[in-house]
Amino acid sequence: MKPTESDGDPAERAAREATGWFVRLNNPLATDDDRRAFRAWLDADPAHAEAIGQTRDLWDRLEAPANRLGASGWHREIAPPRRRKRRASAIAAALLAAGFACLAIWRDVGLIDRAFADHATRPGERLDVVLSDGTRLFLDGDSALDASFAPAARDVTLLRGRAWFDVTPDAARPFIVHAGAIEARAVGAGFAVDRAGGSVIVDQGSALVTAKVGRPVSLAANQRAALAADGALEPPSAVNPDVALAWRRGLIVLDAAPLADVATELARLEPGRLLIPDPKLAALRLSGVFRADDPDAIVEAMRAGLGLKTVSLPGVATVIYR
Known part of the structure; x- marks a missing residue:
C-alpha cells in the first residue's frame, strides 16, 4: 500500500x-x-x-x-x-x-526469540520437525532454534527452551548444537539439549559436550552432562531416559524439584508467569507426575501438598504466597 x-x-x-x-x-x-x-x-x-x-x-x-x-x-x-x-x-x-x-x-519473555527463529513453539505447544538432512527434532513448549547446514557441518542454535534430536549419521558433517554456554557435537545420536538448564542427555549413540571453560565431556547412552556453578561441565552422570525425557511423551516428572524449577516448567506449559516473591517458598520442593496439557494440576499440587495460596490473572501471571 x-x-x-x-x-x-x-x-x-x-x-x-x-x-x-x-x-x-x-x-x-x-x-x-x-x-x-x-x-x-x-x-x-x-x-x-x-x-x-x-x-x-x-x-x-x-x-x-x-x-x-x-x-x-x-x-x-x-x-x-x-x-x-x-x-x-x-x-x-x-x-x-x-x-x-x-x-x-x-x-511471554520468549516472544522475541520465537519471532525470529526457523522453528519455534509457543508455551503449551510441542512440535516434530524433520530437517533437510533427515534429522528429526522435537521441540518442547516455549522453544526456538535456527538451523544452518553447510557442506562441512550441520549447525543448530537453540535460542531458548529444549529440544531432542535424532541425528542422521553423516561422518563428513558433524551435527553441532549451540545452546548458550554449551555445545553438543554428534555424528549419529539421539540426545536432548536444555538451554535454560545448561544440560545434555544422550539416550542413544554418543555425543561430545563442551563448555566455555573446562574440559569437554564425552557422553554415552543414558548419560547426562550439565554446567556447574563455575561454568565448567560436571562429570557425566547416569540417567533414566524414560524419566529424564518424559517431556517428550507429554509428561512432567518432578522429583523433589524446587519451586523455582517448577516455575520454569510451568512457563513451558502455558502463557504467563509464575511469581514466587518469597525466596523461602521458592526453595520448597514438589514431587509428582503431571500431564503437560494440565498445568493447573501442578498449581493445585502446590496448594494442596505444600499449603500455599495463589492469585491469578489468567494468561498473565500467577502469584504464589502463604
Missing part, C-alpha cells in the same frame, strides 16, 4: 507496525500464517528489522523510563501550534502501543 500523508515518516510507521506485530504474535491463537506474514513483513524492508530491534531496546530500558524521558528533554520541545494536538495524540498512541507490547513481552 502506498503511504499517505497521514502515515507520517516511514520510520515511525515501521515502529507502529513492529509494535503491532509483537502484540499479534503474542496472541495464543496466533497461527503459522501469522508467522509467515510476519516473515514477509520483516523481509519487505530493512527498516522493519531495525524497528523490531528498537522495540527490543525499549523493553530492555523499561527499568527507568521516567528518568530517561526527563533527561531527553522531549517535553520541553516547542511545536508549532497547529501540530501540538497532533503530536500529543501521536505520543499518546505510541505510549499505549508500547505499553501493550511491553506487557506482551513481560508475560
